[in-house]
Amino acid sequence: MGGSRRHLRANLRYLRALVRRFRTTLVLGLALFGGGPLLFDWRYVGPAGERISFGEALHHVYFLLYGQPSLPYVHDWVIELLNVVIPPVGIALVADGVVRFAYLFFARHKNDKEWIEVVTETMKGHVVVCGAGRVGYRVVTQLREMGKDIVVVEKREDAAFVSALRDERVPLLIDDTRSPLCLPRTNVKHASAIVCATDDDLANLNIALDARKLNPSIRVVIRLFDEDLSGKVRDTFKAEALSSSSLAAPAMALAALDPRIVHSFHLGKHLMVVSLFEAREGLPGMSISEVRDKFGGLALVLQRGTDEQLHPVGEEVIRPGDVLTIQASYQEYCRLRAHAGEAEPPIWSHQDLPVWPGHRQVG
Template identity: 75%
Template sequence: MMHTHTSPLRPSPRRRLAINLRYFWALLRRFRTTLMLTAVLFLGAPPLFQWRCEVPGGEPVPAGKALQHVYFLLFGQPSLDCSNDWMGIALNMLIPPVGIALVVDGVVRFAYLFFAKHKSDKEWIEVIAETLKGHVIVCGAGRVGYRVVDQLRAMGKDVVVVEKREDGAFVGVLRDEQVPLLIDDIRSPQCLPRTNVKAASAIVCATDDDLANLNIALDARRFNPSIRVVIRLFDDDLVAKVRDTFKAEALSSSSLAAPAMALAALDPRIVHSFRIGRHLMVVSVFEARTGLPGTSISEVRDRFGALTLALRRGDTEKLHPSGDERMQTGDLVTMQAEYSDYRRLRAFTGEAQPPIWSDNETAFQLPADSKRTGTD
């Protein structure tokens, strides 16, 4: 079954306004020292110049003239003559370097971060992450990482993604979908703090490097001991060890894919499979033709142990139909059952054998001896 990706809805104007306000407030908190010193400079220095300096002719310095003098001092262009006063001379010498440092490194940087946030640089991602709480960090923006992000966003969860390669296959897609994406080496000391890992609820280590995934998990636990850790591993021998000693959810790509691939080779009607302990569970779609029409949902459950997930009748589809719902000819029923129970149910519907390809390879057809043959 082909997965069709549907992008999440774009934020509404109200939601975008709220995000920008949160971002602006986060910037204010981050640059509060710089902004306070800038305010002190422009509010405190002009009265001093009014007190200690004079305009030509000995007249008092107007407030506007003093403010203008402070502004032009930032560019090394004084507009007042304070050569006869030691305090005025000292201020004229101190304000240019101090003011330039405040304005260039503070105010200009503040404005740049706010208006150029679409560039997704490290500082922008760090500030955005500071506005999040209980979010999930996904390390690795490959196929697995992207699908994890897609699923989490579909469930309404805030996500921050870390990817080391600017030219990654899904980097452009994630940015188009306005997902906070940090391009950085996940093993660098400042990487995880930029994602606000201390306030995150979980981290998914989905890179293609087992050692890197383990390092990420250890660093995340060091910053946030209560964070939930999910690790993708290629080495099956490490999975059990990590689960037991590290108390993390470790998943092996091969062990997850093996049941699905094996069952797909045996029966292409199986659309999904997974294990619960030692039980192999499968999900398949049945068309009510033989046996099922007239049977209720609860009767199928009690007799075969199959749970009905969805029932499609014409253009209408019901999720989790009620137990007294009776199937009609032509209904498409999605069921979940243990593999042995699934085989019994297929035998009950006259489809004990998996379908084979027809000559034109465009449709399935049942083998001639598959009708009412019992379990295979």
């Protein structure tokens, strides 16, 4: 229900943006099909002195667009002027305005540059993601789960996730980021953040500089392969520069030491880890708050059978067989593993199945 309402609001915002963009066309159309028939109705007198209705006048104006007047010729300079002016003005109006308006409204799936420019006019506080590769696509997926409006810019039509983004109806601009019109088409002036996630360090830096020039207050996140460069950019450019190697290194190192760690990251000088704990020894009988107070472990999820609790309450008592997702510093994690009788990481058997120290493998 919420998704359909959001989709309806997006359509209404898009329609308002189209009306604002084509306001000159709409005014001319109103003058042509509203004012034109009124002038004919007021001024036209047939050869036998007969008057015409507004409907007949509108019919005449419509067929004048195709050079086929439906009323007999009369000697009146206002009528003659209208008969001469309406056909070229009407053709230009229909060709340039009405057809383009209808195309943009009914063919939004085409994802052409003009459509993207109109769509982004409806956005404020959105995030611009540059790069439709694996990293860019994951960033987009995460931001969409958080309910953010997103515009994606990609240089190549055949990039890895272009088709997937289009299937998910994410606004996608195929353009060269070095073009001076590229970022303005994404309405970067009103964006809250830009993520530079292409596979080219220089291109990412150029995008960041151009974005800051257009929007000095925009938050900038840059993906860089050069770790030394990322540090310099972070200090001097006041942007969040992330090196792929620095992000991956802690996870890879800890995975090599202990496969029970599912995630790791640095929080200042502290190495934080996230791991799954199956309550077998030590943990059963303890409450969630006791695990936190004694070992510094923050329980993120408690799974009991098919029931899963996010952020379990502190008074919850852990039962045998419960599975907890716990976040802690690496030192606190090691103490908690020792308390659970699992100080050493599992030993991999010839069947590639983990054998926990102190426990026999079944089968």
